[in-house]
Amino acid sequence: MSTKKIYHKKDKRRPSKTGLPPGTHVYTGRNLSPISELEVYVYSPEACTHFQPTLKELLELDTTKSMWININGISNIETIRSICDKFGVHYLYQEDILNVFQRPKVEEENNYIYATFKSLEWNETANELEEEQISVILSESTVITFQEKPGDSYDILRDKLKAENSILRERQVDYLFYRILDITVDTYFDILEKMGDYLEKIENEVLALPDGELLIKIQNNKKDIMQVRKNIYPMRDMLNKMIMSEHEMIDEKTKKYFKDILDHTIQILDTVETYRDLNMSLKDVYLNAVSHEMNRIMKILTIISTFFIPLTFIVGVYGMNFDRMPELRWEYGYYMVWAIMISIVIFLLYWFKRKGWF
Amino acid sequence: MSTKKIYHKKDKRRPSKTGLPPGTHVYTGRNLSPISELEVYVYSPEACTHFQPTLKELLELDTTKSMWININGISNIETIRSICDKFGVHYLYQEDILNVFQRPKVEEENNYIYATFKSLEWNETANELEEEQISVILSESTVITFQEKPGDSYDILRDKLKAENSILRERQVDYLFYRILDITVDTYFDILEKMGDYLEKIENEVLALPDGELLIKIQNNKKDIMQVRKNIYPMRDMLNKMIMSEHEMIDEKTKKYFKDILDHTIQILDTVETYRDLNMSLKDVYLNAVSHEMNRIMKILTIISTFFIPLTFIVGVYGMNFDRMPELRWEYGYYMVWAIMISIVIFLLYWFKRKGWF
Amino acid sequence: MSTKKIYHKKDKRRPSKTGLPPGTHVYTGRNLSPISELEVYVYSPEACTHFQPTLKELLELDTTKSMWININGISNIETIRSICDKFGVHYLYQEDILNVFQRPKVEEENNYIYATFKSLEWNETANELEEEQISVILSESTVITFQEKPGDSYDILRDKLKAENSILRERQVDYLFYRILDITVDTYFDILEKMGDYLEKIENEVLALPDGELLIKIQNNKKDIMQVRKNIYPMRDMLNKMIMSEHEMIDEKTKKYFKDILDHTIQILDTVETYRDLNMSLKDVYLNAVSHEMNRIMKILTIISTFFIPLTFIVGVYGMNFDRMPELRWEYGYYMVWAIMISIVIFLLYWFKRKGWF
């Protein structure tokens, strides 16, 4: 698992931003495709039209019908600005859409609601937890989503919009907005499941054969857990704010659904906190395994020393060259020494046995 | 003790749920008996009828009398849905009944109250803490309970319902609802007692003979404690909400009883936090025992080395082959060497004694 | 110090309680004397009568005069029930009086106030912190106290009631109630003092001669600290509730006194938290002492090895049996070797000196 995202990194192009007046738009992410993909779904209970307009066509769209405008790729600042201007989005929010280091939040304005949150994905290739910032503008009859790059988990929505008799088409756009949030939060469960598996895997490794890499894995795991936590915590406040909202664009009936997402969010938080705690104590299990290994090494050394040091002393005694050493002259002296040494070994074997060292 | 429940696991069949619109019912538990057992108690102060209807009979029941409908087994989605529809339960709650990963909560609607919580049981066979999700619908004159599998702790209620002059039959269904909650919370005390015994057992083991398995036991114990904690914490909020409730279906007199359960819940929380803390410090006691063991091993090694290394040097001296070594020629040289060596041993014995090593 | 109270233990007779309807009275404590001692003080500013009625006499007492009824021993359920019934105490509170695992709390009813808290005592014989649950019913003109066993710290109250001109007799019963609480909280200070002494004693032992028992003492000390903490924390809420109370039976003037107890309670909490923290860091001091001991052992081993291993090598060299070893033939070869060895010893002595090992 990667350690890259956890450290706050300004992109190469970001430093120029310090000191700029607010409203100077700078994109701070890493997906620099110059062209934004535009996608529009105009829908009513009866029908749904799907097309990919040019920017010009988009800006001239009639916005009185229910529609979902999705923009993939936000590095082209001019495109973002002109779309936002069309919908009257304050330039501070335009700046927030471009700056991918936003904390999840929701802001209510007179004729639109601005929300931003993160979609998490596990990049199997890079073995990395990838964050993508999703910004949503909810206005009277339009939902606009800004994504950093193509590819998302919303295909189910596209299918539903095209399908006959789907609830999605029958309801107002606030229900579409809810569905986008709901799917995003659902992706967190997938991440949690991966983390659970990984934690279980490390736990088994710790017990099997502790090596020095493990603590680094635990440390990196911690960073991933903290990254999820950092993104999900503010979502709780965000959802609470929407449930409490008295904005006319949020229907009372839709609030029940937001409450449902809030429940999921709290459940994710519970699990994240549990994982955090377990990861912490995994470290202790690991350190204990290391110290056990140490004990085992020391035991081997001690057993070997305890056996041979006295024996070596005895043979040393009879290696002395004194003229008068009666034992040396005895006929069975040599066998006597062996007898003594074997007795010592037997005694020690018995002693270690009783101490439970074997 | 098992480690399985603590990691968030989606059931095999669950992944298909991500992206599904809310209201698409998927059962996420592990008890897949296709048929739900239905059980109905219709009661009044005077009498109580008990029967096990078919689904069809159940759906045609007259619901104006006080009754308790208990459903064991929720994997048959159609059954659950039709029962819920009969009582007008919102499809978000239908989803919650089926999804066994709910956080305990209570939700008030106009003509019913939805509550969900966990019943804990210690499975002696699998040596595992088993969670069963209980969902309750409390409507004007009916209590419906949904359980994952047959077998529960509510037999006492069944007896009381059948018994003459029981308070249960005299009161409204909110009292029955209270009794279900009360019994569920009481099962937590049994779990706590088992945990207390287990903690005491580990504590004794730690002091007797520390081995490497112990830290894993402590770690698993922690997971069990955290599982209880995770389930009991939201119950406090749930009960507070019911005590504060102004719903007409909750009688003022019944609130005093909910307050009583709340007191129990807080008491359980206190004990859980205490256990958590004690479990934590058990780890320290254990690690200390390990490090003491280490010290003891090192002492043995040091004592043996300290005795024999100097002696081995001395005998080495007189193993040298110099032509002129006067001591070798002395008549009592050999005995002299023994005398010196015995003096050294006596001195060392005295020295170690004074240091308190024996 | 004992470890018994900290683990939640149901008494042998308690299991039967799970599933019983509320109001089924079961005594859960350990003091099973079948007869309750009854004691009544009827007092007015002018006089005080003291007598020990039978249960029957007590139940027929005229309760319009100020009086204190004290009951020692609550294992006789019938006695408790009939007394409570006489004063109209709700059966949930009757249950609480009998169940000695209550969290300290106060509950206000129309014509009485129910309070329960713990009195702590240091049992010198069993070396154990003993909890006794005190339940108090404060009604218009009566204070009823239920104690688990005879013997308490309220003798001073008995003396004051009998004494002429005591404030106690001049005031309403709420003042008597305050005095009971005040004395109970004062006993906590005695426990704290004992704990302070014990902590200081352990601290000194840790520095003197660390042995393996010490960590267990620290662990047990922690349990005692946690037990006090668990009992005193809810008392803060309880006192706050009484100060905020608008119950007509609590005089405004008496509230100032409750405020005084609250101050004491907070002071006790401060001290308990400080002790908890100190106890925690005592563990570190201890573990450090152990690791220092280890270092010292290793130093001895290293010094001895460093001195003798090279010397043993040298004498080994001249123990070789080569035909041609010129040194062996030198007249002063043997003395030369001694000279070399002594030089080495001197050099090592100097070296260790400079490293500060001696």
Added chain:
Amino acid sequence: MSTKKIYHKKDKRRPSKTGLPPGTHVYTGRNLSPISELEVYVYSPEACTHFQPTLKELLELDTTKSMWININGISNIETIRSICDKFGVHYLYQEDILNVFQRPKVEEENNYIYATFKSLEWNETANELEEEQISVILSESTVITFQEKPGDSYDILRDKLKAENSILRERQVDYLFYRILDITVDTYFDILEKMGDYLEKIENEVLALPDGELLIKIQNNKKDIMQVRKNIYPMRDMLNKMIMSEHEMIDEKTKKYFKDILDHTIQILDTVETYRDLNMSLKDVYLNAVSHEMNRIMKILTIISTFFIPLTFIVGVYGMNFDRMPELRWEYGYYMVWAIMISIVIFLLYWFKRKGWF
């Protein structure tokens, strides 16, 4: 630094207090000078009279003029009681003045305000942090201060009162009260500075030469930090209460000054928390230093063993007495052995060098 104050100690004479009715005055401090020093400053913008009255003169003083009455020494209970009675101070506060274990607090009564807090002083002789309890009664035109012993930091106030044109004389007594509090809080900064120096000193010692005393110093340091923390935390609440106060005796203009002290208090708290945290991690730095020392010792042992154990084996080989050992007969056998041994040493030197052990 001393460890005495942190443990809650009842003075020898205190035990008699448990069970006494409130209002029974017992002095709990250690400064037992039988006579209280009385000091009075009567001041107006035009003049200030300073004199040391007897108790009798004090009790007969006309209290309509602005004045500061300072009492040094509170062990004479009668003196304190009669002064308090003159100003109508409630007997619970009289008790608080005498009991030097009060938590800092402020209490508002109809015609006076009672405040108590601690003045801290570093006793260089005893190397001890000394607490002195200051109690203040602020009434319409009088400030009365009770100090445990002579000697304080308020000399600057005495000078100001005597000086012409000082703001102190022009303002009401609430300003004098503020000034007393302000100076007291300022003394905490001096203590903090001493602690900062001490922490820095320990930090340097830890890095230089870790010895066993250091952890005890860190532990004692912690106690001092906790003592300051314990005294300053309630002062924040106390000041907040005074700022929020609507008591007529606290002028709106003076509140701005209390706000200023509050800022200082929060700053002190910030620093204390920082010190606490740093002190904690100093322990880790220390324990690391100890474990490094251990590593170094083990390295020396290992290096020496690794060099000499193989060499000793080689010389042992040629110390064997077999009749047929060709090497022993070779002319250059002995030199060969030396060559082999020197090669081994060179190889090991190179090996250790590469491992970075030298």
Added chain:
Amino acid sequence: MSTKKIYHKKDKRRPSKTGLPPGTHVYTGRNLSPISELEVYVYSPEACTHFQPTLKELLELDTTKSMWININGISNIETIRSICDKFGVHYLYQEDILNVFQRPKVEEENNYIYATFKSLEWNETANELEEEQISVILSESTVITFQEKPGDSYDILRDKLKAENSILRERQVDYLFYRILDITVDTYFDILEKMGDYLEKIENEVLALPDGELLIKIQNNKKDIMQVRKNIYPMRDMLNKMIMSEHEMIDEKTKKYFKDILDHTIQILDTVETYRDLNMSLKDVYLNAVSHEMNRIMKILTIISTFFIPLTFIVGVYGMNFDRMPELRWEYGYYMVWAIMISIVIFLLYWFKRKGWF
């Protein structure tokens, strides 16, 4: 990284302040340039005049036009006092401007707002985190900034003020005030980025070659993190206060901008807490690396001892001088011994291999 700022240090000249009445101005910083640099920007949407007045000229300025007065160097007390007096700044705030140990705060007065906060800068030369206290007075048409020393990050504002058509010139002075705060908070991001790099660098070092200096680096890193934290935490309260403010001088439109800074502040706090946590666990990774090193050393010692101690015993046996030792007389005895010893070595090699030690 330096450890200097974290300990509360009174400047040499500060002690004289204890006991002084409030309003006695003492500068507590370290930048003692006797002359303050004065700089004035008078601006309107149409034009902007920039000049550097003398103190006398400044005091005679007409303050009805929008203007920014910047003062570099606050050690000349008289200058500060006379400027503050001109704008009616309360003398407690004058004191705060001079005392560079202020906690960031904002205070609203009738006709001006006083704010103080810290600007952080990484001093590459001294390798030190440098704090500079910025005090701002915002009055009807004037922003006055007090800086400790020349050089700041506000050059972008100076450029904007001089530029045609800049928003800055079109808006009221509260917008200028916002811009100053915004730029200051932006400098924190730069510090965070440096810290992130440093943490990553230490993390890599820990894994590569742990040496004793590393824990000191981690400890110093902690101090830096705590210093940022200490300065940014109160800024959150400060910004919240300004957003909630109903002061007429803060325009409703400007509040949206303060909200934006608040978002940044919370983001910084999130990152700081994450760094704090990571820094903490880096210590564990480090201590683990040290203990691994220890294990490795012990393994080497054990392997060497295990190989050579038995061999040395064997050669010792045949170094004995018994008259009758049959093996010594055998023709191939010597080779036999070598065969036995080589067998032992092979066996041990195999054994260690299987244990995974090589």
